[in-house]
Amino acid sequence: MKQFDEELAPDACLVTQLLRAQFPQLADHDVRPSQASGSSNFVFRVGEEWAVRLPRTDGYTADLLTEARWLPHLAPHLTVPVPEVLFLARPSGLFPRPWSIVRWIPGEPPERLDRGAQARLATSLGRFMRQLHRLDACDLDLDPHQWGYRAGEPVTEVIDRWADTAAEGLRDLFDPRQVKEAWRRLRRVPPASGPPCWIHTDLSSENLLVSGDGNLLGVLDFGGLSIGDRSVDLLYAWSMFDQEAREVVRRKAEADEATWLRARAWAFVGPGLLTIHDYRDCMPARTATLTAMVQAVAAEVGVSLR
Structure with a gap:
């Protein structure tokens, strides 16, 4: 198995491999980079309903695990949608940190609001x-x-x-x-x-x-x-x-x-x-x-x- 190269950003091909290895139910969906990628995670859309989030460095792994642990307890009590964690994946040779699959939330960041x-x-x-x-x-x-x-x-x-x-x-x-x-x-x-x-x-x-x-x-x-x-x-x-x-x-x-x-x-x-x-x-x-x-x-x- 090809090992993950920390010098390279993950691409859609790698994410598809990750899905096939650990969550094959989504592996046949279209995978593409998302503009929602931020400073903490690489984000890829999977079909129209889901997204994969991969921590950029080891330092952001704890944040991903915090979401996976606590959001299922908090989300039912909030009327505004928050990330629904479908699956928390294990580290592997393909990607050395835990990663997650979340439900995609539509909308745009607030910019230049009247x-x-x-x-x-x-x-x-x-x-x-x-x-x-x-x-x-x-x-x-x-x-x-x-x-x-x-x-x-x-x-x-x-x-x-x-x-x-x-x-x-x-x-x-x-x-x-x-x-x-x-x-x-x-x-x-x-x-x-x-x-x-x-x-x-x-x-x-x-x-x-x-x-x-x-x-x-x-x-x-x-x-x-x-x-x-x-x-x-x-x-x-x-x-x-x-x-x-x-x-x-x-x-x-x-x-x-x-x-x-x-x-x-x-x-x-x-x-x-x-x-x-x-x-x-x-x-x-x-x-x-x-x-x-x-x-x-x-x-x-x-x-x-x-």
Whole structure:
């Protein structure tokens, strides 16, 4: 058997071989690459109903296994479609990591939404968050070290260091003194106002599917699913929505003042400044979106970053 070459991206021929070896029921369907492939997984459509997801590196295997473990328990309690895992495959010589087959969810990522579409997405996304955050997590380990840093606090010594690093590294984009002043004001956050709950941790536009008029049709990529403070799920409100729609998602998610201030702090450094710093050369579109986001966040505390 030919061994998988880590230097090469998998192709449709390899995926067909994988299906024949472990899930032959789908091996005769048309297999083709999907534009939905992201930074974590290679994605291939299988017919019209299914997709194969293959982790790009060993580091993303845990995310795939998290989805396979928990989504069957959560999905029945959510009214928005989420990935249905049909099959979890074993590593093999053809592909050295576990991979999965999921049901395909139709829709498109939200891009350039008008005011009405923003309001509809904010309404449906806020309701989805409220449903997810209300699901029972009482019997699970609440230690943030078990779940990852986004299950912890939005202000830590580590995040302070990230802010300083990004401020210096982005001095051609922003005044580093203004970046540090904005973070000084933003980092003064209250304690979490509620108990730890189920959180998605990455509700960015890349992980949402919408209809043409902005209604939420699906939520993807639950690899970062965790137990923690719900504020982290609201952080992308500053990248997707104008001020009016942000108030809609806040209201529909039932986010109080403490949760909102913590979400704003989350938005500024990790997904904001640090992502711009690390990916500005290879992800220009995302960089532009996040640049606008951190400027909007800083403006709310009276700081211009330029």
